[in-house]
Amino acid sequence: METTQTVVIGAGQAGLSVGYHLTRRGRPFVILDAGRRVGDSWRSHWSTLRLYSPAGYDGLPGMRFPAPPFSFPAKDDVADYLEEYAERFRLPVRSGTRVRRLSRDGDRYVVDCSVDGRDDRRDLRVECENVVVATGTFGRTPSVPDFAADLDAGVLQLHSSQYRDPSQLRPGRVLVVGASHSGGDIALEAAQSHPTVLCGRDTGQIPLPWESRRLRVAMPVLWFVWGHVLSTRTPMGRKEREAARHHGAPFTRVKRADLAAAGVERVTERMTGIHDGMPVLGDSRVLEVENVVWCTGFQQDLSWIDLPVTGPDGWPLEHRGVVRSQPGLYFTGLSFQSSFRSMLIGGAGADAQYVVRHLTSRSPASAQAESLSGAAGAR
Numbered sequence: 001m002e003t004t005q006t007v008v009i010g011a012g013q014a015g016l017s018v019g020y021h022l023t024r025r026g027r028p029f030v031i032l033d034a035g036r037r038v039g040d041s042w043r044s045h046w047s048t049l050r051l052y053s054p055a056g057y058d059g060l061p062g063m064r065f066p067a068p069p070f071s072f073p074a075k076d077d078v079a080d081y082l083e084e085y086a087e088r089f090r091l092p093v094r095s096g097t098r099v100r101r102l103s104r105d106g107d108r109y110v111v112d113c114s115v116d117g118r119d120d121r122r123d124l125r126v127e128c129e130n131v132v133v134a135t136g137t138f139g140r141t142p143s144v145p146d147f148a149a150d151l152d153a154g155v156l157q158l159h160s161s162q163y164r165d166p167s168q169l170r171p172g173r174v175l176v177v178g179a180s181h182s183g184g185d186i187a188l189e190a191a192q193s194h195p196t197v198l199c200g201r202d203t204g205q206i207p208l209p210w211e212s213r214r215l216r217v218a219m220p221v222l223w224f225v226w227g228h229v230l231s232t233r234t235p236m237g238r239k240e241r242e243a244a245r246h247h248g249a250p251f252t253r254v255k256r257a258d259l260a261a262a263g264v265e266r267v268t269e270r271m272t273g274i275h276d277g278m279p280v281l282g283d284s285r286v287l288e289v290e291n292v293v294w295c296t297g298f299q300q301d302l303s304w305i306d307l308p309v310t311g312p313d314g315w316p317l318e319h320r321g322v323v324r325s326q327p328g329l330y331f332t333g334l335s336f337q338s339s340f341r342s343m344l345i346g347g348a349g350a351d352a353q354y355v356v357r358h359l360t361s362r363s364p365a366s367a368q369a370e371s372l373s374g375a376a377g378a379r
């Protein structure tokens with residue numbers, strides 16, 4: 001068993017930003033991450049994924065994104081940037097360490113993990129005063145409707161988190177379910193080689209050619225709106241939070257016209273069930289397809305937190321990341337934690353700073369002496 005003042009769970013942009021702010025305040029902590037390498041959650045996305053946010057808005061605190069401000073980094077560039085960030089600020093990340101259970105023993109938190117070594121797996125328990133959960137904006141558990149199990153065995157099913165490129169698809173028609181960012185991107189790509197249908201509610205589109213010079217003028221305005229208008233401090237923001245968490249976001253780079261030009265059949269009906277092994281849409285139409293790609297998002301699975309922290313919708317009961325019912329427990333990186341910016345790379349730093357300020361005000365600096373053996377150099 002080891003002890004430290006703060007355990008951060010997750011070494012994505014949110015957890016690393018918390019690490020940056022804790023380091024600046026000289027606080028002892030460790031970041032535990034299930035992945036093999038920092039940035040792996042980005043590396044695992046589909047091959048052609050490029051950010052829709054320009055590089056000038058993709059920096060974490062203390063280090064700008066190393067690309068021209070109005071370029072659009074590829075997913076592996078983001079992964080490498082995160083890895084370099086952790087190295088530059090000597091953040092104590094322990095990779096291959098999955099947290100299996102978070103519980104409490106009096107006023108201390110108990111973090112039980114399994115550590116994947118090269119040849120073995122061992123258990124680790126860390127005790128601490130504070131825990132910051134930074135395990136993903138929407139969670140990491142693919143969200144797929146229950147009726148997916150009734151699809152014909154001959155239909156290839158992939159969740160967007162499993163999709164890499166069209167070579168995975170079987171010859172024949174593709175149904176992409178869910179018409180937000182990933183659905184738009186994947187349908188556009190699949191249509192180059194397969195007849196493709198994209199179904200799902202129309203979540204709108206930002207009326208701006210994304211890679212045009214007009215974005216240079218519009219982006220500062222959008223950034224302001226995403227941070228200060230669509231914020232949990234405004235009624236409009238609180239309404240938008242529900243939509244952002246439970247429905248898709250509007251198209252940015254890929255527009256309706258791009259999909260039409262690529263030959264994607266766009267159906268605004270939702271998929272409602274299965275008939276004889278084939279997908280049924282809301283208008284009762286049965287589609288004969290060979291492939292279904294579920295772009296239906298992710299869900300929070302916080303069942304490993306053995307504390308009453310979630311509401312009926314499965315999301316944590318927190319305010320700007322602070323869990324009032326469990327002093328010392330925090331979340332960061334949640335969709336709409338403080339504003340629309342919270343889910344973006346460029347928004348991670350401000351939310352992390354708020355959480356760290358709160359955390360350091362409750363854990364006096366004198367507790368620094370109680371440092372995790374080896375945490376400072378742990379990688």
Ligand SMILES: Cc1cc2nc3c(=O)[nH]c(=O)nc-3n(C[C@H](O)[C@H](O)[C@H](O)COP(=O)(O)OP(=O)(O)OC[C@H]3O[C@@H](n4cnc5c(N)ncnc54)[C@H](O)[C@@H]3O)c2cc1C
Pocket residue numbers: 009010011012013014015032033034035039040041042045049050051052053058097098099100134135136137138140181182304332333334343344345346
């Ligand atoms: C397809 C797609 C496109 C996007 N495009 C953009 C974009 O253009 N611009 C932008 O700003 N944002 C974009 N985003 C949104 C956002 O940047 C991501 O959601 C981001 O990855 C969230 O970072 P995070 O640190 O909160 O979580 P993650 O990056 O998911 O990191 C969470 C980490 O926690 C670890 N973890 C999870 N559970 C455990 C556990 N029990 N124990 C230990 N470790 C655990 C995981 O291994 C992972 O490393 C996009 C997201 C997606 C999915």
